[in-house]
Amino acid sequence: MVKWFWQRDKPKRTLMLRSRGDMGDATRVDFAELAPDLGRFLGQAAYLQLGYFETLTRLIRATPELDEKEALARAAGAALSKHRGIVEIIRAQGDDPTEIMRPFQEPLDAFRRKTIGVRPRETLLAVYITAGMLDDFYLALASSYGETGARVATILREDDDTDEIVSILRRTIESDGEWRSLLSMWARRMVGDTLLVARQALRTERLAADEKRVEPVYTELMGAHARRMDAMGLAA
Template identity: 30%
Template sequence: MEQQEDRFTDPAYRAAVIDLLGTLAYGELSAFIRLSTDADLAPTLAAKAAVAGLAATEYAHFDRLRARLVEIGADPEQAMAPFVEALDAFHERTKPSSWLEGLVKFYVGDGIASDFYREITAYVDPGTRDLVLGTLEADKRASYVLHEVRQAISEDPIKGSRLALWARRLVGEALSQGQRVAADRDSFSTLLSGTGELPGMGLAGIVSMFSRITEQHTKRMAEMGLSA
């Protein structure tokens, strides 16, 4: 544990981890707010309850990330602030017009973000890695969304084509957002590309990372019964 905390004496590393936890924390808080709103679009009380449960999980993740930021001496609001504009702009450009679009957005957006953060955890200390990976557990969330989307498509195949177009738009927006966040923050870029004694994946590795994220998205589309 002592060795793990020693890494935080490196200002560049500490700043990178604060950025990582800050962007993830705001993503979880945004997901909570978005899902709480999307629950109003749910067609049944059971569906409303299910989405409310998803929202509660997102808030619990946010709370854990906020606590860790405080623990390492960072102000959670300041840590999240640099990422508010980019994430809010993404959500503004991708407002769902229906219950199913909201579910697909949650599944696609959450999946891409999770893949991005999982890649980054290879370059952080064990405690930070465990915390981040713990907030990305999505088995129950994925199962619920897959069930609802597959059932809707089986009942009306035309919805599948429309949702596939919607998902393609989402992935383009999400990848652009991820690249923008990675490029705009020096500390985040350092964690990814590496510099000096701080290892990273390098520029070629970053390109490969986004390629892997795109491949994972294609697999998730297939799981939903949508063409990528």
């Protein structure tokens, strides 16, 4: 049986979100109290991956260079694979994936529209930043859902095939100082909107009184974001 490029075996991500003092059991339990119900968690996570896939496929059409098209296709395939994996978990729960995702279509599409830049490189950077931050956030949330959460975490840790995207962006940044300035500013715009999506995924009725419980996760999200920016030669 022939396997397409996104179906081939891939290495697993090793990123673990931890606070500076290591996120121990007590912190995870406290964070779990802010986690949404399982259906909301799965629906949001699945639709986010579908959104990454859609944006990346749009970028393929806007990219003339064949090697870059292939790199984008691999990243899009990785996002689609994650989407399908989470959808299978939803079905295993006895739910209809379409109905579970439907409540998040409008708000997450609105968020995704904010990531579409005037230039394809802006959009590409936005996908890389937002997908990285939100995958990390949902990995942190996954520990709240027992065995089902562990299955989602395994899916999210799969290789997202973005190494070549980083190379494309780095070459762009190194080619022109104006690109460096433009993409730095664009990346900073993305962070606030992305953190807002993460915040809205939590139990908002409890969040106002328990803001400190999620602070270690926000700290680690920003730390991982800074490392991704450094890898491209951009300041966070």
